[in-house]
Amino acid sequence: MTEAAFIDIDWAGRPVRIEYQWIARDRAAAPLIVFLHEGLGSVAMWKDFPQRLCIATGCRGLVYSRPGYGRSTPRAAEEAWGLDFMHRQAQEVLPALLEALGIDATRDKPWLLGHSDGASIALLYAASYPQRIAGAIVLAPHILVEDLSVSSIEKVRAAYLETDLRQRLARHHDDPDSAFWGWNDIWLKPAFRHWSIEAEISAIRCPLLAVQGLDDEYGTLAQIHGIARRAAQTELFELADCGHSPHRDQPERLITAITAFIQQQPHGDKP
Template identity: 35%
Template sequence: MDINIDTTRIRLSEDPRSFNLSKPTILFLHDSLGCIELWRDFPNKIKKSTNFNVLSYDRQGYGKSERFSETKRSKDYLKKEAEILARLIDILELRKVILFGHSDGGTIALLTASLYPKKVTGIITEGAHVFVEKETLQGIREAKIAYKTTNLKDKLTKYHRNNTEDVFRMWAETWLSPSFLDWNIENYLSNIQCPSLIIQGENDEYGTLEQVYSIVQKTSGKSESLIISNIGHTPHKETPALVIDKTTNFVLNL
């Protein structure tokens, strides 16, 4: 299903008109190279384990949504995505919204809960960033090499089609820009009042556990961490059973 937010066409994974709005809705926010399809069956497994509504969407420029309207991102692009998400929640008239965000999506979840606390009941993040680390930049540099020398571009093209070059370039150029080195959203965290579950792989190639510690320590609402040994940046793919179990317990107790 497509929906227009202002002048931008966004692709939704489900038709929310079929939702039982007396139940919570878990809204899945994809990572910097992701889209609806790359969540695969994870949202439906969460739906089965919780009996909640589940919804994901392709942000502008990703998957089957409209192409980027700009050729260069601003430093506050994630804050702008939080503002778009808040508009989406209002347009769909969603209540009892729980945000599940991976990587960039996790940061968007944090910003949304900070800027619009009344719209968010709880948040789960995986590999979210609140400041720039050398590990993040090194991971992106290695991804740039893989994009040129392996089949990574072909894999992404399967999902992003004609948007692929822009998706990858906008991500890499923004984070590797010298002007982005001091990007930091820690000052937003104290405004987060809802409970949060902060998940990260111990061997996350895009960030250290300092990200987790900062989020848990600085949020005002009850915040708990889940640090998983021997995995990297995508816990819901690397240890799906554990993430489903912990997520289910967390949301059922909100």
């Protein structure tokens, strides 16, 4: 894995610095997996999972921190995310990043692997750009807001205010307040209770693997079952003894399942 690097993109008329990291970039003929982190994630918080998966699949990897996270440009203190913040990441930030890095997604169609909010962003990208994606793997995705999700996010808010959570997040984010409050505030807005991407999912045409831990404190099986009802090609993978982060709780089983899924697709075993 290479060291993290930075590139500027134009987003909403202003330059934004994006932290990113390549895995096996010299493997030019191999499929590309783009990793999209969770609501409090970053390049660093994936740890070694992207590298392990790329070794197992023979793929290249691109890991990045969204604006407001990791070492990317922090969210301004007065900047509040809108109800469409995941749509904007899928339809504005990710395409701009791919273009800035010289990735022509119409020819070099990436696989997207997203976790939590990142999984929802992957679904939205797949629905918006069906000709620019090879397939998607979504871990603990959100397609609607459940009471369980809100309850758990309220508990995390209390932990951020009352425990050392802020200090722990500061190891991975230049501005932990930017990362935390951008995510937490929008999820706890009353209007966000009505957020849903169920209608968009019906437009997804690419291969899709949806993964849910059976002990997930942020979502239930209703999330991935809802995806399968709207995108018939979806393969479901339900993991016992697994919470909200399958790549941390059950990495070996997850890597085996993803490797098999990618390699069963046309050209998925391309070296």
